Amino acid sequence: MELQDLYTSHGQFINGIWRPGSESAPAMINPATEITLGDIKQAGAAQVTEAIAAAGKARESMRALSAWSRSALLRRAATLINERAEKLGYLVALETGKPIRQAVGEAKSSAESVDWFADEARRIFGMSYESRVKGDRYLVHMEPLGVVAAFVPWNFPLLLLSRKMAPALAAGNTLVIRPSNEAAGATMALIKCFEDAGFPQGAINLVIGRPAEITATIMNDPLVAKVSFTGSVPIGRLIVEQSAVTLKRVSMELGGHAPVIVHADADVDAFAAMAAPGKFRNAGQVCASPTRFYVHESIAKEVEEKLMAATRELRVGSPLDDATDLGPLATKRRRDAVEQMVDKAVSGGARVLSGGMRPRGMERGYFFEPTWLTQLQPDDSVLNDEPFGPIGTLTTFSTMDEVITEANRLPFALAAYVFTRSLTKTHATVDRLQAGVIGVNTFVAATAETPFGGSKDSGFGREGGPHAIRDYLDTKFVNVAMPTDAN
Incomplete structure (x- = not known):
């Protein structure tokens, strides 16, 4: 039919x-x-x-x-x-x-x-x-x-x-x-x-x-x-x-606005390989999507380089093509909202590491490039409102107290993610994070046999x-x- x-x-x-x-x-x-x-x-x-x-x-x-x-x-x-x-x-x-x-x-x-x-x-x-x-x-x-x-x-x-x-x-x-x-x-x-x-x-x-x-x-x-x-x-x-x-x-x-904490001892190669497809799955239109990435200052440059390289490997194209990693956003309204969020952040001083615009040569469809932003201001909407699109933010941190405070600052508490090789650091971070679902060294947040849901807003x-x-x-x-x- x-x-x-x-x-x-x-x-x-x-x-x-x-x-x-x-x-x-x-x-x-x-x-x-x-x-x-x-x-x-x-x-x-x-x-x-x-x-x-x-x-x-x-x-x-x-x-x-x-x-x-x-x-x-x-x-x-x-x-x-x-x-x-x-x-x-x-x-x-x-x-x-x-x-x-x-x-x-x-x-x-x-x-x-x-x-x-x-x-x-x-x-x-x-x-x-x-x-x-x-x-x-x-x-x-x-x-x-x-x-x-x-x-x-x-x-x-x-x-x-x-x-x-x-x-x-x-x-x-x-x-x-x-x-x-x-x-x-x-x-x-x-x-x-x-x-x-x-x-x-x-x-x-x-x-x-x-x-x-x-x-x-x-x-x-x-x-x-x-x-x-x-x-x-x-x-x-x-x-x-x-x-x-x-x-x-x-x-x-x-809704959610999931923080991702990348500790100094994280496996950077494994993180970058997971983070690019994890962030841009379904063009970021996922309530548990990782959005706010907090990277320890000692590995920030390495993470940025490898994450951008992994992102460049993603293919934007027709959703009916098996090779496509990112299709269009679901509606024009959603694409316009993402575009405005990026433009507002850039006008406030944010730096675009990759993406930030509609793909060249794609005249039709609600496509938007996989986008990474850094040097954001605390009051930027992209750090405070769920982007629900292909936008990730990179921010550095130096201490556990600092990053936990920032991760828990928002009223959202659906999902969060932690990357570290230390079991001690895993427990110390997980115990303090406010989220209903937490992935440690993974972006898999839900399966049929596990509980999924959040708290707060x-x-x-x-x-x-x-x-x-x-x-x-x-x-x-x-x-x-x-x-x-x-x-």
Whole structure:
């Protein structure tokens, strides 16, 4: 099916039926070519309400499934995602500009996440223990919350959604999903994997449309018990405020501005080889992206030289080319924001070590060169606001106290990274860093089996790992008092 047909004839998945939305919307744009991919019909408020009602009705069907049945459905979905990884990756690359190798890798990571929670579905353990009265029992049951809403951005449309869908379904909940419009086709293809796996009718509902309108409808509906949100800090705050009206549970995975501390004893060659692709993965449009690099003054020159050399090896090009390391930014708005951030830093005295502009010879597409800045002022926006683009900053430090203070200065506390050969220095740094996720001598910040999330303004709650499913469960205590005449 052509994308245009997909956008116009599908768009919404409500109560087990694919249908178009009821309202027109801006055209979908290929960020690498600026050519229109198609026009998608968006959901109106009435369709969102219908999706919530369908999810509410399907709660009994999900509760009727045993843990082993839910596990089998998730395992089947994971298998289908793996089998369709190439197609899913192609759609992500086409719609968001993510390089195809990274996009296919995202699809496979999504399958891993779903597969992980297929196991967790069978490990929802309650408790039974003696009461204060001999012969009586205290029982603790874990039960699904009911209807869960999942809000997902465009930068990892498959993985971020899978991290929410898998634990919610493993726990026996139903879903209403509001994805990013920029990745509508990829999202629909992922939902199709769950549909084909055989989940009950109405258990999974997808509504694509104006974020503000969909969000308001969901937040005002008391049938929705929980919201899991990944996105910006301002929108996250708004959702938390709105959740108070109907007392919804919320999980927030918000922005970051990850510091990278490179100690004097770090392996500079290994660091540079990891830092260039790590910083510019998905053109820096990663919430856990390393952005503020603090290098010990004794190795600063060596690090700069090797990091620039590694960066020059990166290839900017078509996201559909297997050789491409950096594709375009996802939207013109994002490219313009990155460009303005660099221009503002330079006007304040910052020095551009590499990049800093649109690539020469690439007249179309929202491309921007991999950029390194140094000699920045403490109040430069690039050091204080998440760049969410292909910008890295280099700053030197001399003492541990100095670099820890600077690393922890911002209200963000999602990810941080440390490079050192010393186990003593590792523990001393990690213990003092404020971050939910820390990589030591690596930029790998998340896997299916490990918890991912932040604190401070970066949110609360964790996705992945053995505890994530608890955010989708309610606790019921039962005090069983035996009748006095019972045998």
